[in-house]
Amino acid sequence: xxxxxxxxxxxxxxxxxxxxxxxxxxxxxxxxxxxxxxxxxxxxxxxxxxxxxxxxxxxxxxxxxxxxxxxxxxxxxxxxxxxxxxxxxxxxxxxxxxxxxxxxxxxxxxxxxxxxxxxxxxxxxxxxxxxxxxxxxxxxxxxxxxxxxxxxxxxxxxxxxxxxxxxxxxxxxxxxxxxxxxxxxxxxxxxxxxxxxxxxxxxxxxxxxxxxxxxxxxxxxxxxxxxxxxxxxxxxxxxxxxxxxxxxxxxxxxxxxxxxxxxxxxxxxxxxxxx
Amino acid sequence: xxxxxxxxxxxxxxxxxxxxxxxxxxxxxxxxxxxxxxxxxxxxxxxxxxxxxxxxxxxxxxxxxxxxxxxxxxxxxxxxxxxxxxxxxxxxxxxxxxxxxxxxxxxxxxxxxxxxxxxxxxxxxxxxxxxxxxxxxxxxxxxxxxxxxxxxxxxxxxxxxxxxxxxxxxxxxxxxxxxxxxxxxxxxxxxxxxxxxxxxxxxxxxxxxxxxxxxxxxxxxxxxxxxxxxxxxxxxxxxxxxxxxxxxxxxxxxxxxxxxxxxxxxxxxxxxxxx
DNA sequence: ATGCTCCGTCAAAATCTTTCATGGTGCTTG
DNA sequence: CAAGCACCATGAAAGATTTTGACGGAGCAT
Numbered sequence: 001x002x003x004x005x006x007x008x009x010x011x012x013x014x015x016x017x018x019x020x021x022x023x024x025x026x027x028x029x030x031x032x033x034x035x036x037x038x039x040x041x042x043x044x045x046x047x048x049x050x051x052x053x054x055x056x057x058x059x060x061x062x063x064x065x066x067x068x069x070x071x072x073x074x075x076x077x078x079x080x081x082x083x084x085x086x087x088x089x090x091x092x093x094x095x096x097x098x099x100x101x102x103x104x105x106x107x108x109x110x111x112x113x114x115x116x117x118x119x120x121x122x123x124x125x126x127x128x129x130x131x132x133x134x135x136x137x138x139x140x141x142x143x144x145x146x147x148x149x150x151x152x153x154x155x156x157x158x159x160x161x162x163x164x165x166x167x168x169x170x171x172x173x174x175x176x177x178x179x180x181x182x183x184x185x186x187x188x189x190x191x192x193x194x195x196x197x198x199x200x201x202x203x204x205x206x207x208x209x210x211x212x213x214x215x216x217x218x219x220x221x222x223x224x225x226x227x228x229x230x231x232x233x234x235x236x237x238x239x240x241x242x243x244x245x246x247x248x249x250x251x252x253x254x255x256x257x258x259x260x261x262x263x264x265x266x267x268x269x270x271x272x273x274x275x
Numbered sequence: 276x277x278x279x280x281x282x283x284x285x286x287x288x289x290x291x292x293x294x295x296x297x298x299x300x301x302x303x304x305x306x307x308x309x310x311x312x313x314x315x316x317x318x319x320x321x322x323x324x325x326x327x328x329x330x331x332x333x334x335x336x337x338x339x340x341x342x343x344x345x346x347x348x349x350x351x352x353x354x355x356x357x358x359x360x361x362x363x364x365x366x367x368x369x370x371x372x373x374x375x376x377x378x379x380x381x382x383x384x385x386x387x388x389x390x391x392x393x394x395x396x397x398x399x400x401x402x403x404x405x406x407x408x409x410x411x412x413x414x415x416x417x418x419x420x421x422x423x424x425x426x427x428x429x430x431x432x433x434x435x436x437x438x439x440x441x442x443x444x445x446x447x448x449x450x451x452x453x454x455x456x457x458x459x460x461x462x463x464x465x466x467x468x469x470x471x472x473x474x475x476x477x478x479x480x481x482x483x484x485x486x487x488x489x490x491x492x493x494x495x496x497x498x499x500x501x502x503x504x505x506x507x508x509x510x511x512x513x514x515x516x517x518x519x520x521x522x523x524x525x526x527x528x529x530x531x532x533x534x535x536x537x538x539x540x541x542x543x544x545x546x547x548x549x550x
Numbered sequence: 551a552t553g554c555t556c557c558g559t560c561a562a563a564a565t566c567t568t569t570c571a572t573g574g575t576g577c578t579t580g
Numbered sequence: 581c582a583a584g585c586a587c588c589a590t591g592a593a594a595g596a597t598t599t600t601g602a603c604g605g606a607g608c609a610t
Contacts, residue, residue: 003589019277019279019280021277022565031590031591032590032591032592033565033591033592034590034591034592035589035590035591037566037567038589038590052277052278052279053277053278053564053565053566053598053599054277054278054564054565054566054599055277055279057277057279057280121416123398123401123402123405123414126398126419127398127402130398130419130421130424131421132421133421136418137418137419137421138416138417138418138419138430139398139414139416139417139419139426140416141396141413141414141415141416141417141426141430141431141434142413142414142416143411143412143413143414144401144405144412144413144414146405146412149405151414151416155413155416155434155437156416158433158434158437159416159430159433159434162430162433278599278600297555306600306601307600307601307602308555308601309600309601309602310599310600310601312556312557313599313600328554328555328556328608328609329554329555329556
């Protein structure tokens with residue numbers, strides 16, 4: 001094999017994984033360790049990789065190490081599509097209340113740079129939107145729940161009593177015919193108040209949430225106004241939502257860079273309401 | 276496993292949970308405790324985490340808000356020393372209110388992993404402490420002031436009316452005989468309420484703040500209880516503070532790894548008040 | 551005191567660097 | 581043309597270095 005080809009292959013292997021042990025590279029290429037060492041040294045000198053004891057790591061962007069993304073990985077593409085679709089339903093100038101959670105965080109991502117007023121009790125969402133010039137951000141205080149970084153409790157509830165928004169966007173831990181559930185009763189308590197703040201209540205949830213229950217019941221299905229789900233929604237669940245009188249928006253996850261055009265809308269047009 | 280990979284994994288585990296015991300990390304990675312210790316030490320040195328008794332907590336930089344870094348450069352070492360000294364004056368189990376600002380952010384850094392209850396209106400500080408298991412965090416909500424990431428306004432003030440803390444720690448834009456000044460009147464309004472919340476009021480400010488005025492007067496010197504300054508404090512300013520009846524703590528910035536022992540304390544010992 | 555954690559030391563294992571031998575390639579030269 | 585030679589990439593081995601795991605004593609809080 002040509003030395004140049006071998007090095008390119010080497011770089012490719014390391015880049016793909018983010019790292020590689022010398023041993024694995026020797027086995028992969030079928031050359032001696034000396035050769036691999038020399039190649040790695042050259043690549044290090046060129047700045048493409050960084051040599052470490054026992055192997056090498058990719059020197060460029062920290063492509064967030066595939067192994068580390070496990071948890072976020074659950075229905076990530078679906079969540080992104082849901083976020084884009086939900087954001088597309090928000091008008092410029094609107095006020096939105098965003099609950100905590102990974103799905104609502106995707107909504108926030110899709111809202112970055114939009115001229116909207118966002119109220120949230122989620123620290124990650126606040127962090128995301130604080131830098132934005134266009135977005136007005138109002139943070140709900142309270143006791144910060146360490147695992148998820150959301151503000152809960154009486155302080156958060158009290159703060160919401162003086163706040164009204166056009167749309168309250170809430171996540172869900174589980175959705176069954178009996179209603180919407182979440183895992184934590186303190187969280188549910190706070191979310192109930194959120195629902196009172198919103199002229200409309202939008203639930204965002206990927207299809208895996210359907211048929212699952214969680215600890216605490218947030219509300220009945222009919223208490224929400226609309227829901228955004230991904231394409232994996234089963235027909236029976238769709239019927240259940242329609243039956244409860246919800247506007248159902250199905251987000252298509254086909255293309256990676258979802259452009260946020262809602263793919264499907266049932267039960268009439270949403271009324272325009274520019275400010 | 277590659278050492279580099281192991282460290283990244285380690286950092287990821289700690290970042291995810293905010294805190295991890297050494298034991299849990301040993302079990303998770305399947306390596307010896309010595310190795311984990313060494314890795315944690317390296318990560319601590321790099322500033323990514325902070326080593327604690329029996330484990331480690333996340334202490335990484337608060338990214339994605341570049342605006343905050345600009346001012347950090349000024350008197351960075353002094354500020355770190357001030358932070359360490361101020362944190363050393365806080366007892367375990369205490370409740371503390373932390374104002375926004377780069378100096379108070381250093382106080383928060385020094386408090387990471389301590390068993391204290393922190394109330395703050397600063398997004399960066401909240402971000403820093405949200406992960407920590409030992410630290411209870413209560414966030415004050417309100418309109419997020421984009422430039423600095425602090426929550427201000429009526430919502431913040433209202434939230435504080437139900438809160439009492441042992442020590443309120445406030446930053447200052449300028450300190451002159453007429454009192455303590457800050458640059459923004461909305462900020463000052465909020466800070467006034469902070470002072471009412473605290474049994475004691477501690478001002479943290481590096482020596483460059485002395486003799487400088489700012490837009491809005493926060494309070495007279497005598498309204499604060501104590502002040503933490505760095506070693507650059509001039510004699511005349513020291514006399515001014517003493518004259519106002521403040522406890523003055525001078526932070527020594529000599530060693531890089533500030534251990535937080537107050538270098539000098541005037542006007543009596545601080546009284547112990549364990550919970 | 552007891553249990554837990556931390557720190558320093560040490561030996562074993564893994565890895566790195568250096569050095570040298572081998573074989574192929576291309577050029578020079580008789 | 582072909583032998584000789586320098587050159588280079590490669591593989592292998594030896595000694596140096598780093599990393600790792602284990603152990604014992606020190607420090608600290610309960």
